Structure formats: C-alpha cells, structure tokens
Amino acid sequence: MNLRKTWFSVVPIAVALVAAACGGSTPSSTNPADETGTLTVWLMNGSAPKSVVDGVNADFKVKYPNVTVNVEIQQWGDIGTKLDTAYAGSSPPDVVELGNTLVAKYAAAGALEDISGKKSSFANSSTWLQSLTDSCTVTKKLYCVPYYAGSRAIIYRKDFFTAAGVTPPDSLDGLLTVGQKLMTAHSSDPNFSALYYPGKYW
Known part of the structure; x- marks a missing residue:
C-alpha cells in the first residue's frame, strides 16, 4: 500500500477520506486486515467534532486493524505554506482537508491522487452538488471528495x-x-x- 500519495477535498475530507484513505493505490492484499502502515491525516481546526473523527477512526480500525491513523489539526491561516514545505520535503500528509481554491494548484503540480475511478465508492457520490464536484475536478479528473460547503x-x-x-x-x-x-x-x-x-x- 503506497501511503505517500495525498487526497484532497474541497473544504472537504475528514470523514469521507479518512475512511477510504487506504484506497489511494493498488492494495498489496485483497484482505484489509492484512494491510499495514501509517496514515497521516491533516484536518482543519473546528471542521469536525472530535466525537465524529473518533467515530470514523474507530470504524476504520475495525476494517484496517493494522493501519495506524495519526490525525493532526491544522490552521487555515498557514495551511498553504505548511503544505508547500511538506511537499518540498519528504513528509507530506496522506489525507488532507483543503479549501477548494487550492485544489487546482496542487493537482497541476502532480501532488494529488487521481481518484476518478473510485468516485462511485464514496457515499452519495451520485448526488454530489455539481458545483462541488467541479471544484474537485481538474482537466476532467477527480482529485478530491466534497466534505462540506458554506454559503455567504x-x-x-x-x-x-x-x-x-x-x-x-x-x-x-x-x-x-x-x-x-x-x-x-x-x-x-x-x-x-x-x-x-x-x-x-x-
């Protein structure tokens, strides 16, 4: 299991991507219980209650008992700088919550996983709002999963x-x-x- 490709979401992720993060590449085994490794997940401060994150991680642990998930809380103010630094080094996150305005930048740089072929595996993917799907799509390829959106x-x-x-x-x-x-x-x-x-x- 390749744990170095990152999935982004549009003011998204957390619940959906944490639960599916091990699907980022071809698995080494057809049995999830045989998968091993560590996933680093970056979530934004205040985007999901701790009880929700803990619940998703508990469900994930049942399916992938030998995979460790490390959730790290980030701040919106410096997320771009931190991601640039992480990608310039060797320790970028595996899953990250990100505002939709930065998706195109990292997709164009080749930093994101193309998950077009996995869209149907995500809950309610057939009813995603088109505007949110468009925010996750670059050159007709899907790079993120909508998590939530705000209106002004x-x-x-x-x-x-x-x-x-x-x-x-x-x-x-x-x-x-x-x-x-x-x-x-x-x-x-x-x-x-x-x-x-x-x-x-x-």
Whole structure:
C-alpha cells in the first residue's frame, strides 16, 4: 500500500477520506486486515467534532486493524505554506482537508491522487452538488471528495439605499455602481465604507 500519495477535498475530507484513505493505490492484499502502515491525516481546526473523527477512526480500525491513523489539526491561516514545505520535503500528509481554491494548484503540480475511478465508492457520490464536484475536478479528473460547503449572505442598510436612491444590485457591476453611489452619499464621513468583510476566509 503506497501511503505517500495525498487526497484532497474541497473544504472537504475528514470523514469521507479518512475512511477510504487506504484506497489511494493498488492494495498489496485483497484482505484489509492484512494491510499495514501509517496514515497521516491533516484536518482543519473546528471542521469536525472530535466525537465524529473518533467515530470514523474507530470504524476504520475495525476494517484496517493494522493501519495506524495519526490525525493532526491544522490552521487555515498557514495551511498553504505548511503544505508547500511538506511537499518540498519528504513528509507530506496522506489525507488532507483543503479549501477548494487550492485544489487546482496542487493537482497541476502532480501532488494529488487521481481518484476518478473510485468516485462511485464514496457515499452519495451520485448526488454530489455539481458545483462541488467541479471544484474537485481538474482537466476532467477527480482529485478530491466534497466534505462540506458554506454559503455567504449579504446584509444591507435599507435606509442607506433609500437615501442614496439605489436598489439592491443583481450583478457585480451593479454592486460596484451602488457602492460608489453610497460612498458619494456618505462622503462627509471619513470612516464610512460601502462594503465590509467581517474577517478573512481564505
């Protein structure tokens, strides 16, 4: 069993890939109980409750009793730097949770396992959201398994819009136009910002 190929997921992994990690290459035996080795799994801080991770590992241990799984918790802020360093050396993780924006980078570099032929082995793979499947696909090959996805909502001040004579936009160009008009309407306030992002998500 080759344990050096890595599988990525799109704000994904953990449960799905930890459970299937030993399928990354041709097994040395048809009996999972005969497989040996160690899997290093990188999960992001806060992405899965410890009870879920422990439960998946327990199920994995039943099927692969001689394979050790080491779960290491990582931080979003420096995951790209840590992965670059790990791949430049000789100890990259075998399974890693990763935001979808970095999948193409590592797939293009040849760092990820092509799991196209294994898609059907993952639960609910026939009903994955197309946008998530697309995020895992590079040059028509599947490199990751969707784990979860988040959506963002925009909240706006209706009174500010009314005072500035603008309506909610339905396009990026419209958003920019509305933003400029709001900035003009509040030009006397040096601290006013037409758009506010509460934090950094990548």
